[in-house]
Amino acid sequence: MSVRIRLDDCIRDTTGETTEKCARNFDSPPFVNYDPPITMHGWGEVMVQSVYSSAWASLTAKSSSASGASPLLGKATAATAKPPAAKAGDAPMAAATxxxxxxxxxxxxxGQALTGMAAKxxxxxxxxxxxxxxTLVETGRVSAxxxxxxxxxxxxxxxxxxxxGEAxxxxxxxxxxxxxxxxxxxRSAAMKAGLPKEVSDALGALDRLGEAMKNGSISQEQGTADMSELHKRLSSASRLMTRETLTGLTQxxxxxxxxxxxxxxxSKTKRFAEIDFGEGDNETGSTTYKIQSKDELDAEERLFAAGFKLESNAMAxxxxxxDIPGLGKGTMPAWKSLKPITVPT
Known part of the structure; x- marks a missing residue:
């Protein structure tokens, strides 16, 4: 069984390191599909690291806010922000009971639809x-x-x-x-070693030649001739750049x-799928090798397509x-966000 993992639009380099740019949220929770083979390289390794180092640990839920009242029920509390005023024609923000x-x-x-894990x-x-x-639900852009x-x-x-990361x-x-x-x-050793000297020397000479042609210190004719010679050097040197030289690994x-x-x-997916989170949180009767159902994954895609943004580590x-059965609760991380946000108190 194979797993395909897509990390929320986070940009990662070929060494598996995470860059500073993460488009959606701090958690970058992976979408995991279960049949296609893994064909990627860099970002897959990031996920592997999470298995051993708990770098991705810090994620879980409470059934009520710190104020003791649900922000969806009853009067507004200090932890609840009022939604924007409804425009003409918008659906009412709440039904009275x-x-x-x-x-x-x-x-x-x-509030009427939220139950179980989603409510937490x-x-x-x-x-x-x-x-x-x-607002997205009340205006009909997404269904409850x-x-x-x-x-x-x-x-x-x-x-x-x-x-x-923790099991x-x-x-x-x-x-x-x-x-x-x-x-x-x-791989790390290969990256530290860098490019073969012949390659780096040729690239350096190519940069210097380009600058000389740009500032006019050599003629265009001479620059073209030198450029041709440097390309030959680079082509010859590039033969030294084998897979093993660059990545440290054979095929x-x-x-x-x-x-x-x-x-x-x-193995991790199978073990996770066997955890019983309660009937209300099982989308399908069969959870073997599954983390989310297709319906849940599709709903998540529609949610973000409608404009929902999660720019904090709230899911972490x-x-x-x-309280994960057999694992318990983890260590609560401090709030992090990509921009200033109003967090629950």
Whole structure:
């Protein structure tokens, strides 16, 4: 069984290192699909690292906000931001109901739909994200069902990330991870060694020639002739740039590294899928080798396509606070965000 992982639009280089640019959120929860083979290289290694180092740990959920009241039910609390004023023609932000005591309580469409894991994940969103999600539902840009399934998909991704990083490894996973660490060390050594000297010298000369032609210190005719000669040098030197020189791995080792990645994530995924999170949080009857159902993944895509943005590590905090059966709760990380946000108090 193989797993294909896509990291939320995060840009990663060929060494598997994460760059500073992450388009969607700090958690970068992976979308995990279960049949296509892994054909990637760099960003797949980032996920492998999370299995061993718990660099992706810190994700979980609470059933209520710190203020003790759900921001979807009852009066607004200090942890709840009021949604923008509705425009003409917009759906009302909430439907009024009456409690047995006669008090009027407003319950939004989303509030009526949220249950289980999705409700817990919602409680960990910052107030701005809560308001945005409510508005998308109330204005009809996404259905309440899609909002719930999309949140559940994000929640399961976050829980899987934490499980992959914190759950004790099996004997098979430990052996595979040890071998992959050897491959990773070889890659690191190759990157530190850099390009062959002949190649770097030719590239340096090419840069200097281009600058000389630009500032007019040599004639165009001479520059063209020198450029042709340098291209010949570079072509000859590039023959030294084999796969093993650049990556530190032979083709066979690279293939084995990817096979071991499948072994580890196949095992982690199967173990995670066997956890019982409750009937209300199982999208389908069969959860073998599945983290999210297709419906949940599709709903998440529609949610973000409609404009929902998650620009904090709210899902990491959700997962850290979630009591995963057999694992318990994790360590709550401090708030992080890509921009100033209003967080729950």
């Amino acid at each position: 009456t409690t047995p005591g006669g008090d009027s309580v407003k319950v939004s469409k989303l 994940a919602f409680e960990h969103l910052d107030k701005d994200s809560k308001t945005q999600l409510e 069902d899609d909002a719930v399934k999309g949140l559940r998909s994000l929640a399961k991704s976050a829980l899987f990330n934490r499980f992959a 004790p490894a099996t004997t098979e996973e430990s052996a595979a991870s040890a071998r992959m660490k050897e491959f990773g060390d070889k 066979e080792e690279d293939d084995e590294d990817h096979r071991l990645l499948n072994v580890v994530f196949g 905090r959700f997962a850290a606070d979630f």
